[in-house]
Each structure stands twice: as C-alpha cells, then as structure tokens.
Amino acid sequence: xxxxxxxxxxxxxxxxxxxxxxxxxxxxxxxxxxxxxxxxxxxxxxxxxxxxxxxxxxxxxxxxxxxxxxxxxxxxxxxxxxxxxxxxxxxxxxxxxxxxxxxxxxxxxxxxxxxxxxxxxxxxxxxxxxxxxxxxxxxxxxxxxxxxxxxxxxxxxxxxxxxxxxxxxxxxxxxxxxxxxxxxxxx
Numbered sequence: 001x002x003x004x005x006x007x008x009x010x011x012x013x014x015x016x017x018x019x020x021x022x023x024x025x026x027x028x029x030x031x032x033x034x035x036x037x038x039x040x041x042x043x044x045x046x047x048x049x050x051x052x053x054x055x056x057x058x059x060x061x062x063x064x065x066x067x068x069x070x071x072x073x074x075x076x077x078x079x080x081x082x083x084x085x086x087x088x089x090x091x092x093x094x095x096x097x098x099x100x101x102x103x104x105x106x107x108x109x110x111x112x113x114x115x116x117x118x119x120x121x122x123x124x125x126x127x128x129x130x131x132x133x134x135x136x137x138x139x140x141x142x143x144x145x146x147x148x149x150x151x152x153x154x155x156x157x158x159x160x161x162x163x164x165x166x167x168x169x170x171x172x173x174x175x176x177x178x179x180x181x182x183x184x185x186x187x
Contacts, residue, residue, distance in 0.1 A: 014088050017088055018086045020132075020133045021094060021096060024126065024133050024134065025081055028040065028043055029080075031185075033077050033079055033167065034168070035167040041061070041064055044060035044136075045060075047059075049136075050063035050138045051137070052140045060135065074105065074107075075106065075113060076103075077103060077167070079102050080100065080102075080103075082099040083098070083099040084097070084099070085097050092127060093127055093128070094125075097122070097123055097124070100119075100120045101119060103115065104118075105150050108150075112149065115150040115151075116147045118146075120141065121140075121141040121143060125138075
C-alpha cells in the first residue's frame with residue numbers, strides 16, 4: 001500500500017483550502033444577492049476591513065451595516081463570479097483576485113427602474129481561523145460600468161412562466177434547495 005508523501009498531502013490540503021475559499025466568495029455573492037446580511041456577517045473575521053472605495057472604507061461590520069441600508073434602493077442584484085485566482089501563503093493565510101460582473105436593478109423614482117452593470121475585481125486577504133476561511137480584507141476595484149434604463153416587463157413573452165428571483169425568503173431557492181448551504185442565515 002502506498003502512503004501519500006508529505007508533498008502530496010500538502011498539495012491536497014492546498015486544493016481543499018482553495019475550494020473552501022472559492023465557496024466563501026460564492027457565499028458572499030449569495031448573501032448580497034439574497035440580502036442575507038446575517039450570512040455576510042459570518043464571512044468576515046472579527047477585525048476584518050472592507051474597502052469599497054468612495055462608497056465605504058472601514059471595518060467589515062460597518063460595511064455590512066452600510067450595505068443593508070444602501071441595498072434598500074435595489075430591487076435585485078446578481079453577482080456573477082468569473083476568474084478567481086488564489087495564492088496560499090500558509091495554512092492560515094491566502095490572497096485572491098476575484099473577477100465579478102455585478103448587476104443591480106435599482107428603483108429610479110419617476111423614471112422607473114435603472115440598471116447598473118459593473119466589471120469588478122476584489123483583491124482579498126483570507127484567513128483561516130478555528131478551521132474556517134474568512135475575509136480578513138476585501139478591496140473593490142471597478143474596471144468598468146454601464147448604467148441605463150432597466151428592461152423589466154413581466155408581461156413580455158420571454159418572462160412568461162419563468163419563476164422570478166427575489167432578494168428575500170420568498171426567492172425560489174429557499175423552497176427548492178433543501179441543503180443547509182442554501183438556508184437563510186439567522187441572526
């Protein structure tokens with residue numbers, strides 16, 4: 001029987017760590033898009049910092065408080081993660097660059113709904129504490145943006161018969177996906 005070498009064990013652990021970090025990033029997107037702010041609070045270390053440029057810069061706990069307020073102006077958001085490069089520095093520390101396309105459909109007052117689509121990157125510092133990877137620092141980079149009037153006509157034929165996504169517990173994912181990964185986080 002072959003016993004894995006120390007190097008093979010380290011490579012396997014690095015792959016496991018990278019997968020856990022990728023899932024952390026996916027949970028962040030789900031938390032924002034479902035407005036699950038309790039979930040978002042579990043994703044950062046207690047002393048984490050978040051830098052969203054001119055929008056917010058400071059402790060991650062304050063960022064989530066800020067986000068909860070500004071997200072009231074959004075009817076819907078969708079964060080799509082693309083490239084995600086992760087560098088493991090040690091068993092408890094890693095860096096990452098995450099490419100994201102972020103769609104926000106916002107209430108536009110008398111003009112109806114507006115949409116903002118952005119090409120973003122997050123420059124992340126991840127730390128593993130008590131066996132769990134979390135954000136220790138997130139820095140947002142905005143590579144491009146488009147804003148305009150939103151197409152949102154539920155009577156249009158392309159929309160007929162298709163379930164509509166929601167930002168709260170009424171989203172179909174809470175009824176259709178029974179695994180605890182998709183449960184609403186409780187405060």
